[in-house]
Amino acid sequence: METKEKFVPGLEGVIAAETSISFLDVDEEKIIIQGHDLIELSKSKEYAEIVHLLLEGTLPTATEKVSIEGTLKQHYDVPEVVIEVLRLLPKQTHPMDGMRTGLSILAGFDEDIEDRTLAANKKRAYQLLGQLPTITVNSHRIIHGEEPIYPQADLSYSANFLYMITGKKPSDLETAIFDRLLLLYSEHEMPNSTFTARVIASTNSDIYGALTGAIASLKGNLHGGANEAVMYMLNEVQTVEEFEELLLNKLQQKEKVMGFGHRVYMKKIDPRALITKEALRQLCMRDGDYSLLEMCEAGERMMEREKGLYPNLDYYAAPVYWKLGIPIPLYTPIFFSARTAGLAAHVIEQHSNNRLYRPRVNYIGARYA
Numbered sequence: 124m125e126t127k128e129k130f131v132p133g134l135e136g137v138i139a140a141e142t143s144i145s146f147l148d149v150d151e152e153k154i155i156i157q158g159h160d161l162i163e164l165s166k167s168k169e170y171a172e173i174v175h176l177l178l179e180g181t182l183p184t185a186t187e188k189v190s191i192e193g194t195l196k197q198h199y200d201v202p203e204v205v206i207e208v209l210r211l212l213p214k215q216t217h218p219m220d221g222m223r224t225g226l227s228i229l230a231g232f233d234e235d236i237e238d239r240t241l242a243a244n245k246k247r248a249y250q251l252l253g254q255l256p257t258i259t260v261n262s263h264r265i266i267h268g269e270e271p272i273y274p275q276a277d278l279s280y281s282a283n284f285l286y287m288i289t290g291k292k293p294s295d296l297e298t299a300i301f302d303r304l305l306l307l308y309s310e311h312e313m314p315n316s317t318f319t320a321r322v323i324a325s326t327n328s329d330i331y332g333a334l335t336g337a338i339a340s341l342k343g344n345l346h347g348g349a350n351e352a353v354m355y356m357l358n359e360v361q362t363v364e365e366f367e368e369l370l371l372n373k374l375q376q377k378e379k380v381m382g383f384g385h386r387v388y389m390k391k392i393d394p395r396a397l398i399t400k401e402a403l404r405q406l407c408m409r410d411g412d413y414s415l416l417e418m419c420e421a422g423e424r425m426m427e428r429e430k431g432l433y434p435n436l437d438y439y440a441a442p443v444y445w446k447l448g449i450p451i452p453l454y455t456p457i458f459f460s461a462r463t464a465g466l467a468a469h470v471i472e473q474h475s476n477n478r479l480y481r482p483r484v485n486y487i488g489a490r491y492a
């Protein structure tokens with residue numbers, strides 16, 4: 124007879140790692156990244172500065188800030204075979220799957236793939252962060268029969284990313300808002316995708332494999348895929364009343380409403396959602412059309428009243444992306460591209476102080492012998 128240990132479904136509250144990368148301080152409503160609060164940083168810093176913070180452990184000086192943008196741009200090119208393989212994928216392929224395939228191909232181009240040193244891993248992290256916008260955007264374009272688009276190095280990292288998505292040079296407001304979203308998505312402690320990446324890295328497997336696994340994890344609608352689902356839901360209706368009715372119906376059918384709830388924040392608002400709500404307000408003001416904001420706020424009030432649930436980051440991020448003219452199937456790939464900064468930091472930390480992940484089970488099946 125096996126002795127049964129306590130099993131926590133979904134590993135809720137279980138400590139899976141010791142890390143100095145990040146921590147959700149729910150009581151203080153802070154997201155601590157290498158000692159700094161991400162919400163505070165979002166008010167004055169840019170995504171590239173958070174990349175430096177995550178990979179180097181410090182906020183960059185003015186010179187380092189210029190240098191990190193340069194480093195990311197140096198790595199914009201992707202091997203042509205990635206583009207060729209994307210051309211071969213069926214039209215219904217989701218860009219997350221295109222990205223997973225594209226990123227996976229890069230492993231074969233790494234001549235020192237077995238080198239797990241800090242320097243080699245960091246170099247790969249910068250390289251991947253440089254290459255991902257090209258892979259992300261072209262996963263969508265090429266699969267849909269459009270010609271690939273290539274980066275414009277005279278634009279900032281975020282402005283170029285948005286330019287490649289829309290084909291238009293973005294305004295300063297659009298670039299600033301897109302950059303803020305990348306920053307907010309950059310790192311978030313131990314979500315399913317980060318856990319996946321660390322589990323893979325713990326076998327001494329490489330960063331390409333760890334990130335490829337993380338893409339698969341992030342695609343699901345209980346995690347990163349929720350931002351696309353939120354926008355499809357908003358597009359089903361046109362008025363506040365219709366949206367309220369849609370949500371009520373979902374709740375009556377015991378369906379999950381995408382963009383609400385969070386394993387760690389539980390019955391509190393995700394502090395990042397307050398920043399994205401403000402970004403939505405700015406874009407509504409620009410357009411002189413507040414209908415999306417009004418619908419989302421009505422949904423927020425209803426979910427609080429009916430279920431005591433609050434928005435997570437994906438809820439307001441979706442209409443912000445919509446207002447920026449971003450195609451819905453790119454919402455989750457953009458999340459992944461931004462999160463690559465945090466994921467790479469976790470893979471590096473795992474490789475630097477590794478012990479293989481290998482938990483046990485409580486066996487509840489039959490036993491005939």
Ligand SMILES: CC(=O)SCCNC(=O)CCNC(=O)[C@H](O)C(C)(C)COP(=O)(O)OP(=O)(O)OC[C@H]1O[C@@H](n2cnc3c(N)ncnc32)[C@H](O)[C@@H]1OP(=O)(O)O
Pocket residue numbers: 133344345346347349378379380381382383384385386387430432435436437
């Ligand atoms: C950036 C991100 O990745 S954030 C997460 C994005 N995902 C989503 O927005 C998907 C919608 N949300 C959810 O499915 C959940 O809130 C999760 C997956 C995020 C967290 O899940 P868990 O911590 O496992 O909570 P769980 O699913 O057990 O829910 C607890 C209770 O709240 C309810 N609940 C939680 N979220 C929702 C929701 N979005 N809509 C309706 N009910 C919900 C559950 O039905 C359950 O109710 P019950 O106790 O009456 O059965």
Ligand SMILES: O=C([O-])CC(=O)C(=O)O
Pocket residue numbers: 308310311313314315346385386387435436
């Ligand atoms: O922390 C989580 O479980 C999911 C999430 O919000 C994120 O990855 O940004």
